[in-house]
Amino acid sequence: MRPLTYSRAATVDDAIALAATSSASAFLAGGTTEVDLIRAGVSGTDHLVDINDLPLTDVADRSDGGLRIGALARMNDVARTPAVVQRYPAISRALLLGASEQLRNMASIGGNLRQRTRCAYLRDGVSPCNKREPGAGCAALEGLNRGHAILGTSEHCIATHPSDLAVALVAFDAVIQTAGPDGERAILIDDFFPLPGATPEVEHPIAPGELIVGVEVPGAPIGRCSVYVKYRDRQSYEFALVSVAAALETDDGIVTDVRLALGGVATKPWRARRAEAALVGGPADESAFRRAAATELAGADARRHNAFKVELARRAIVRALRHVLEGTRP
Amino acid sequence: MTIAKARPGIRGPARVPVPLDINGRRHVAEIEPRTSLLDTLREHLDLTGSKKGCDQGTCGACTVWIDGRRVLACLTLAIAASGHEIVTIEGLADGEELHPMQRAFIEHDAFQCGYCTSGQIMSAVKLIEEGNAGTDEDIGEFMSGNICRCAAYPNIRAAIREVRDRGDGAA
Numbered sequence: 001m002r003p004l005t006y007s008r009a010a011t012v013d014d015a016i017a018l019a020a021t022s023s024a025s026a027f028l029a030g031g032t033t034e035v036d037l038i039r040a041g042v043s044g045t046d047h048l049v050d051i052n053d054l055p056l057t058d059v060a061d062r063s064d065g066g067l068r069i070g071a072l073a074r075m076n077d078v079a080r081t082p083a084v085v086q087r088y089p090a091i092s093r094a095l096l097l098g099a100s101e102q103l104r105n106m107a108s109i110g111g112n113l114r115q116r117t118r119c120a121y122l123r124d125g126v127s128p129c130n131k132r133e134p135g136a137g138c139a140a141l142e143g144l145n146r147g148h149a150i151l152g153t154s155e156h157c158i159a160t161h162p163s164d165l166a167v168a169l170v171a172f173d174a175v176i177q178t179a180g181p182d183g184e185r186a187i188l189i190d191d192f193f194p195l196p197g198a199t200p201e202v203e204h205p206i207a208p209g210e211l212i213v214g215v216e217v218p219g220a221p222i223g224r225c226s227v228y229v230k231y232r233d234r235q236s237y238e239f240a241l242v243s244v245a246a247a248l249e250t251d252d253g254i255v256t257d258v259r260l261a262l263g264g265v266a267t268k269p270w271r272a273r274r275a276e277a278a279l280v281g282g283p284a285d286e287s288a289f290r291r292a293a294a295t296e297l298a299g300a301d302a303r304r305h306n307a308f309k310v311e312l313a314r315r316a317i318v319r320a321l322r323h324v325l326e327g328t329r330p
Numbered sequence: 331m332t333i334a335k336a337r338p339g340i341r342g343p344a345r346v347p348v349p350l351d352i353n354g355r356r357h358v359a360e361i362e363p364r365t366s367l368l369d370t371l372r373e374h375l376d377l378t379g380s381k382k383g384c385d386q387g388t389c390g391a392c393t394v395w396i397d398g399r400r401v402l403a404c405l406t407l408a409i410a411a412s413g414h415e416i417v418t419i420e421g422l423a424d425g426e427e428l429h430p431m432q433r434a435f436i437e438h439d440a441f442q443c444g445y446c447t448s449g450q451i452m453s454a455v456k457l458i459e460e461g462n463a464g465t466d467e468d469i470g471e472f473m474s475g476n477i478c479r480c481a482a483y484p485n486i487r488a489a490i491r492e493v494r495d496r497g498d499g500a501a
Binding site for chain 2: 001002003004005006007008018021028030031032035036038039040046047048050052099100101102103105106235236237
């Protein structure tokens with residue numbers, strides 16, 4: 001593990017100023033990804049700015065019925081906050097189905113969104129990886145790619161974004177708030193996660209020294225009936241092969257609003273807009289759900305080991321929507 | 331030993347004195363900021379009860395409590411734990427009197443090689459305190475961050491159930 005300097009920030013301004021003392025600074029919140037990647041030799045961080053003393057842990061009401069989640073709120077605390085459980089059950093479930101109890105006690109909301117889009121070839125430090133070394137190639141394309149993406153892929157990278165939380169947040173059009181050397185800004189979550197394209201090393205629009213301070217979840221009555229389903233190789237403490245955040249509003253059997261987002265299958269938290277468009281205005285029934293799921297997966301780019309995800313994702317979408325429609329818990 | 335004298339507020343990368351409150355006692359470790367809490371416990375403070383399995387947050391063998399919550403010592407930098415209350419497996423017994431969870435693990439033979447055991451016990455005590463030990467399914471779900479490669483899971487669950495049902499397992 002490379003040598004590090006360490007500082008502890010007392011205020012947001014302090015954190016931004018401390019981060020500016022090195023071009024390879026990183027903020028330390030829960031550390032569950034950052035410490036791991038520094039130790040693995042994947043992260044070039046040489047100065048950690050500990051932000052855990054900053055007062056960014058609250059989950060507060062917004063006037064539109066939504067929530068503002070502090071960047072340093074811990075996964076477990078947010079998952080068990082009554083307002084989250086009641087208004088956005090998909091967010092609560094997504095958090096509780098991620099990682100382990102110990103990691104959820106440590107990991108922050110801001111850190112969860114800043115975790116790297118990654119696969120084993122990035123972590124191993126030796127295989128060709130365009131994220132680690134732009135232009136080096138991608139070992140996953142012809143390698144072991146069972147866990148890799150089938151949506152949003154490029155010939156340069158097919159790693160999946162690992163966050164469950166981000167999948168639920170993208171379904172509700174969350175907005176990420178930051179503070180940095182150039183002031184504050186708000187970034188729509190869908191814009192926060194770029195597709196890999198020819199530059200898979202670019203994983204977010206955050207500038208050096210810019211800090212996530214909170215996440216705004218707009219008020220959405222549809223959120224109250226939302227579900228999050230997750231399918232994986234073992235029952236607990238595992239990344240998704242496929243996950244789905246879903247919510248549905250109907251009027252006399254006709255879909256008036258729907259939210260669908262996918263995890264485990266895409267290079268970013270994937271808002272299933274094609275499926276949503278296919279559903280709105282039509283009947284809320286099983287065959288419509290199947291057609292919408294097929295529409296979303298029509299452009300899937302499967303590789304040698306992950307072709308099974310196409311059918312698994314279709315079925316997961318149908319099952320999630322059925323749970324919402326019938327009011328049953330996955 | 332070199333004690334770094336850098337810009338105000340920035341410490342390291344050489345060794346610096348780091349005060350740590352562990353099991354109710356103040357220690358001062360001379361460590362580099364990059365040193366994990368786990369390595370600090372084991373290599374610097376002679377507290378070897380917390381085990382290093384994977385050193386990447388996967389196995390749970392290094393589970394300790396910080397400010398009353400179970401966390402992983404391998405992914406915690408010791409310097410970041412300064413100012414917080416740390417409890418390790420060495421702090422669980424009351425003198426010579428084992429904690430009820432430690433006794434239950436012995437009674438139920440809840441281990442084979444024993445390497446994961448201190449992490450299992452530190453996790454299990456919190457599991458009951460958190461109120462998530464209601465069913466075997468819950469125990470499996472909320473203990474999933476503690477891997478036992480000997481697969482002593484049935485006996486671990488039995489030990490947890492006993493402490494849960496006796497109601498004397500509070501930390």
